[in-house]
Structures are given as C-alpha cells and as structure tokens.
Amino acid sequence: MSIKTTLTVLTFLLFSVASVTAAEPEFAKDIADKAAWVRDHAADDNKSMAIVESLTTEVGPRMAGTEADARAVIWAQNKFKALGFDKVWLEPVTFPTWKRGVEVAEIVSPFPQPLVITALGNSIPTSEQGLSAEIVQFASLDDLKAAKPEQVNGKIVFINRKMTAHRDGRDYGPTVSARGDGPVEAAKLGAVGLLIRSVGTHNHRMPHTGNSRYKEGVTKIPAAALSAPDADLLVNMLARGNPVTVKMTLGSQPGPMYTSHNVIGEITGSELPNEYVLIGGHLDSWDLGTGAVDDGAGCAVTMAAAEFLARHKLPLKRSIRVVLFANEEQGLWGGNQYRDRHAKSVKNIIAAAEADFGQGPVYMLSSRVKPEALPLVKQMQQIMAPLGIEAGDNNASNGPDLIAMRNEGMALFSLHLDGTDYFDLHHTADDTFDKIEAKRLNQTAAAYATFTFLAANAPMSFGSGESYLVEKAKAERNK
Ligand SMILES: [Zn+2]
Structure with a gap:
C-alpha cells in the first residue's frame, strides 16, 4: 500500500468513525x-x-x-x-373520603340577601344552626398572611383574588393557593370561617369547588367558595364602610377510608x-x-x-x-x-x-x-x-x-x-x-x-x- 493510499484509507476511517459518533438519533x-x-x-x-x-x-x-x-x-x-x-x-x-352536604349562605346585614356558595373539598361542617359572623376582606392569600390577629379574630375571612384567563392557565397557581391554604392561614389568625372568590375565569353565578387542606395543630374551620358575582356583591356592600354579617351553613363531612x-x-x-x-x-x-x-x-x-x-x-x-x-x-x-x-x-x-x-x-x-x-x-x-x-x-x-x-x-x-x-x-x-x-x-x-x-x-x-x-x-x- 502506498503512503498516499494509506493516508486515504486512514482519512476515510477517521471520517467514518467521526460521522458515526456524531450521528444524531432519528426515527426510521x-x-x-x-x-x-x-x-x-x-x-x-x-x-x-x-x-x-x-x-x-x-x-x-x-x-x-x-x-x-x-x-x-x-x-x-x-x-x-x-x-x-x-x-x-x-x-x-386507598384514601379518606369526604361528603358534600347542605351548603347555603346569606347576607344577614346590612342588606339581607342570599349568596351562592359551594363547600370546598375537605371542609368540615358548620353547626346545624349555621355560622354567623362579620366579614373581613383580603385581596389575596398573601394579604391575609400579613394581617394581624385582631383584624381577623372571630370573623369570616373573605379572599377576593380574581383569576385571569390565559392559554397556559398561569394564573391558576397564584389564585388557587387561597383555596388550598386559606383555611389554615385564616384559622391561624383566629378566623371562624373562610369564603373565597371562586377560582375561575367566568362571571356566571356558579361557584367552583376544589380541594382545601387543614394542618395538624391548627383549628379546622368551615370553608366555601362564592360565585364570582356573589363575591362582587360582597365587595360592593363592604365598600359602604359598615360591617357586613354573613351566615353560612355547611353539612359537608369527612367519611371513612375507601x-x-x-x-x-x-x-x-x-x-x-x-x-x-x-x-x-x-x-x-x-x-x-x-x-x-x-x-x-x-x-x-x-x-x-x-x-x-x-x-x-x-x-x-x-x-x-x-x-x-x-x-x-x-x-x-x-x-x-x-x-x-x-x-x-x-x-x-x-x-x-x-x-x-x-x-x-x-x-x-x-x-x-x-x-x-x-x-x-x-x-x-x-x-x-x-x-x-x-x-x-x-x-x-x-x-x-x-x-x-x-x-x-x-x-x-x-x-x-x-x-x-x-x-x-x-x-x-x-x-x-x-x-x-x-x-x-x-x-x-x-x-x-x-x-x-x-x-x-x-x-x-x-x-x-x-x-x-x-x-x-x-x-x-x-x-
Ligand atoms: Zn383534573
């Protein structure tokens, strides 16, 4: 083999090896x-x-x-x-179960009228007579977390975080935290109940349910979602500066393992x-x-x-x-x-x-x-x-x-x-x-x-x- 031929063969071999290692995987x-x-x-x-x-x-x-x-x-x-x-x-x-029951709410004062709500998944019931308390409003879960106990103690916390619609649903995470963690954060400050604006992007009078959580060592409080127009109604009533009292009755219950x-x-x-x-x-x-x-x-x-x-x-x-x-x-x-x-x-x-x-x-x-x-x-x-x-x-x-x-x-x-x-x-x-x-x-x-x-x-x-x-x-x- 001449030197030239040898070089050619070597070059060919090197090139082949290089192209094999560099070959990208592909579908047939x-x-x-x-x-x-x-x-x-x-x-x-x-x-x-x-x-x-x-x-x-x-x-x-x-x-x-x-x-x-x-x-x-x-x-x-x-x-x-x-x-x-x-x-x-x-x-x-295998998991623990939860059952929905009666779920009604109304504004007791100053301008009595019904509210449309649904219990959040995992919520405990109120007493059969229902829970009546003054409303304290927060724009978001973070605002609630920054509140002082004296603002919240003995009241029903109302979180009015509005969700905006996007193709990738990116506002869901920041909004749904009020549903998941709201009951614990509100209870830590002495709240007796939680109402959230529904985690949703429509203004129909339909509340959105969804899961919520409690935490060991923190009092469990009843929690529900208001439909968007009912949340707006509460906002308007609170804007008049007088205390707003709401009564809610939930019959939801934890159940046996399933x-x-x-x-x-x-x-x-x-x-x-x-x-x-x-x-x-x-x-x-x-x-x-x-x-x-x-x-x-x-x-x-x-x-x-x-x-x-x-x-x-x-x-x-x-x-x-x-x-x-x-x-x-x-x-x-x-x-x-x-x-x-x-x-x-x-x-x-x-x-x-x-x-x-x-x-x-x-x-x-x-x-x-x-x-x-x-x-x-x-x-x-x-x-x-x-x-x-x-x-x-x-x-x-x-x-x-x-x-x-x-x-x-x-x-x-x-x-x-x-x-x-x-x-x-x-x-x-x-x-x-x-x-x-x-x-x-x-x-x-x-x-x-x-x-x-x-x-x-x-x-x-x-x-x-x-x-x-x-x-x-x-x-x-x-x-
Ligand atoms: Zn799903």
Missing part, C-alpha cells in the same frame, strides 16, 4: 411516514367524543369514594375491553412488550358537573389515541399503557400509589404524558428527556407541527398524576392544552358534555395518537430512570 423513515399518516387521519376520528359522551351519560359525576366512583371503575374496565385493549386490570388506591382503583388498559408491543408509553387522565371528577372537561376529555383522548393505533394495526415496538387514575382531585392519590407500585421499574416507561387541562387543542409539545434524545424530540415536533403545535422546551412538567413518577426521573412530554376557557367550567356544575367541541377534542386525540406512536417506536431511551432526569428532579425539589 417508515415510522416517520406512518406518524404523519396517524396525525392526518386520527384528526377526523370521532372516537374520543363518543367516549366522553359515554362516560358523562352512563356514569356522570364521579367524586372519589362515592358509589359513582365504583361505577366509573366498572365503566372504564368495560370500555377498555370494548375498545380492544389486550390487557385490562385494576390497581387499588379503596378505589387506577384502571389500566394496555396494548401490547411487539419487540419490547415490557417497555411502555404511559398516557392517561384521571377518572374521578368533582360532584357538581359531569366531569366532561375535567377530566373526561383527558381519559377519552388517551383511550382513543391508543385504540386508533391498534385498530389500524400500526406497528408498535413497545406497549401502550393507558392509566385512568383514581382520586386526583382530593390529593393525587392515584398518581402517588402508581409511584409506590411502579417506581422500581421507571426505566420501562419510555415516555409519559397526561391529559388533564381540558379539551385542547394542543398548541405546544415540550419534553423532559436526556439531552442525547433531543434530536428525536425535534423530529416529533416537526411531524406534529401541521396540527398547529409549536416546539416547546425541555422542562415539561405537566400532569398532576405524573408528579410522583417524575420525581423518580421518568421521561415525560407535555402536550400543552389550550386552557383559555378551561377555568370557566373547571369544578363547576357547568362542566358538562355539551361544552366539548369535536374539532378541538379530535385535534387533541390526533396529537396524542401521533406522540404515542412515535414514543412507542423510538430508536432509543428518552432517559427514564437515568441519572440526568433523576438529578434534574432532585434539583427541582431542592429549589
């Missing part, structure tokens, strides 16, 4: 083409509409721990089977059946509406996405697992118990995504994967772009029922749902099937089908259970 052409087909065809499928219609009609409100919770579990098992899932099973989830179930349906993958894409929503709802947008929609789009892939016999290297979580609303019980059971096998979850922010449409795809897998995410974003989906960052955190597994270093994706009108309906009597629009729900189901198909056929791990995601979760928790 066949998979990318099929994903585009899924994207275009699942968008016309009305299966997810039929599923929400079925759940809201045949089960309806299904608050955790009620007899309807048990009926929802049976409905979900039967639906998975009817949709052709290969395996359907239950995993028990065991419900995460209901799981799986479509078995062909090459790596133990590895799976985890998608789903929560099966429970609040009791006021029929749980159409929260979270019938999330259950439906994920069930329909998996069913679409199976019905059209698309190749699936890994399994698809749809989990309908139990009791999200009263403390993420289903998600936490899923973690207790499956944290050890987090590496088997190729990727996860939960739909729990209404009917959509999906406007962005963000990820939470190891850096080496980012070229795959980019390709997924390109394939999904024709659905009107933008590329997001690598800090996805969506999915209340996935928080526990996220802390174990699970790779996840967020299919960001347009939440502009979600908090008009959220946790109210108005969360009913007629609010669901086929065009929006179908787009969401198509986005889930496309995402799920690609994740099931990914050429490499997204990093579940590997150090990058484990450390990322740890760093976030320590913040």
Whole structure:
C-alpha cells in the first residue's frame, strides 16, 4: 500500500468513525411516514367524543369514594375491553373520603340577601344552626398572611383574588393557593370561617369547588367558595364602610377510608412488550358537573389515541399503557400509589404524558428527556407541527398524576392544552358534555395518537430512570 493510499484509507476511517459518533438519533423513515399518516387521519376520528359522551351519560359525576366512583371503575374496565385493549386490570388506591352536604349562605346585614356558595373539598361542617359572623376582606392569600390577629379574630375571612384567563392557565397557581391554604392561614389568625372568590375565569353565578387542606395543630374551620358575582356583591356592600354579617351553613363531612382503583388498559408491543408509553387522565371528577372537561376529555383522548393505533394495526415496538387514575382531585392519590407500585421499574416507561387541562387543542409539545434524545424530540415536533403545535422546551412538567413518577426521573412530554376557557367550567356544575367541541377534542386525540406512536417506536431511551432526569428532579425539589 502506498503512503498516499494509506493516508486515504486512514482519512476515510477517521471520517467514518467521526460521522458515526456524531450521528444524531432519528426515527426510521417508515415510522416517520406512518406518524404523519396517524396525525392526518386520527384528526377526523370521532372516537374520543363518543367516549366522553359515554362516560358523562352512563356514569356522570364521579367524586372519589362515592358509589359513582365504583361505577366509573366498572365503566372504564368495560370500555377498555370494548375498545380492544389486550390487557385490562385494576390497581387499588386507598384514601379518606369526604361528603358534600347542605351548603347555603346569606347576607344577614346590612342588606339581607342570599349568596351562592359551594363547600370546598375537605371542609368540615358548620353547626346545624349555621355560622354567623362579620366579614373581613383580603385581596389575596398573601394579604391575609400579613394581617394581624385582631383584624381577623372571630370573623369570616373573605379572599377576593380574581383569576385571569390565559392559554397556559398561569394564573391558576397564584389564585388557587387561597383555596388550598386559606383555611389554615385564616384559622391561624383566629378566623371562624373562610369564603373565597371562586377560582375561575367566568362571571356566571356558579361557584367552583376544589380541594382545601387543614394542618395538624391548627383549628379546622368551615370553608366555601362564592360565585364570582356573589363575591362582587360582597365587595360592593363592604365598600359602604359598615360591617357586613354573613351566615353560612355547611353539612359537608369527612367519611371513612375507601379503596378505589387506577384502571389500566394496555396494548401490547411487539419487540419490547415490557417497555411502555404511559398516557392517561384521571377518572374521578368533582360532584357538581359531569366531569366532561375535567377530566373526561383527558381519559377519552388517551383511550382513543391508543385504540386508533391498534385498530389500524400500526406497528408498535413497545406497549401502550393507558392509566385512568383514581382520586386526583382530593390529593393525587392515584398518581402517588402508581409511584409506590411502579417506581422500581421507571426505566420501562419510555415516555409519559397526561391529559388533564381540558379539551385542547394542543398548541405546544415540550419534553423532559436526556439531552442525547433531543434530536428525536425535534423530529416529533416537526411531524406534529401541521396540527398547529409549536416546539416547546425541555422542562415539561405537566400532569398532576405524573408528579410522583417524575420525581423518580421518568421521561415525560407535555402536550400543552389550550386552557383559555378551561377555568370557566373547571369544578363547576357547568362542566358538562355539551361544552366539548369535536374539532378541538379530535385535534387533541390526533396529537396524542401521533406522540404515542412515535414514543412507542423510538430508536432509543428518552432517559427514564437515568441519572440526568433523576438529578434534574432532585434539583427541582431542592429549589
Ligand atoms: Zn383534573
């Protein structure tokens, strides 16, 4: 071999090695083409509409721990089977229950008139005669925290934080703190009750329920939400400068422990059946509406996405697992118990995504994967772009029922749902099937089908259970 030839061969070898190490992971052409087909065809499928219609009609409100919770579990098992899932099973989830009772309120003085309220989840009852006290108003939970006991002692605290509507729902967190922590903060200052302006973005006369918490060592006080116009009424009356006295009567009660179930349906993958894409929503709802947008929609789009892939016999290297979580609303019980059971096998979850922010449409795809897998995410974003989906960052955190597994270093994706009108309906009597629009729900189901198909056929791990995601979760928790 001449020196020249040797050099040429060496150069060639070096170049080959370099290009092998620099090669970015990518989906096989066949998979990318099929994903585009899924994207275009699942968008016309009305299966997810039929599923929400079925759940809201045949089960309806299904608050955790009620007899309807048990009926929802049976409905979900039967639906998975009817949709052709290969395996359907239950995993028990145990939690304390809470029951709503009578809930009425009125302004006693200076200008007597009724108020529309609903008890916050977890609230203790008032006495049967009701609780009458003067109102003290605060603009936010932070203002309440800054108050002196003499301002609050013996009164009913009224927190009037107005929530504004945004596509990403970013004002929910700052507003909902009054609901979650209001009872404890008010009681610490000697309040005898709590009324909050509903955590919502509509001015209909419908109060929004939702969970609240007590703390060991702090007196429990009854807590309820006023509809937005009733909150405005109180504000106007208080503006006249005279004391306003309100009477409220709540009959809500804590109940015994109850065991419900995460209901799981799986479509078995062909090459790596133990590895799976985890998608789903929560099966429970609040009791006021029929749980159409929260979270019938999330259950439906994920069930329909998996069913679409199976019905059209698309190749699936890994399994698809749809989990309908139990009791999200009263403390993420289903998600936490899923973690207790499956944290050890987090590496088997190729990727996860939960739909729990209404009917959509999906406007962005963000990820939470190891850096080496980012070229795959980019390709997924390109394939999904024709659905009107933008590329997001690598800090996805969506999915209340996935928080526990996220802390174990699970790779996840967020299919960001347009939440502009979600908090008009959220946790109210108005969360009913007629609010669901086929065009929006179908787009969401198509986005889930496309995402799920690609994740099931990914050429490499997204990093579940590997150090990058484990450390990322740890760093976030320590913040
Ligand atoms: Zn929800």
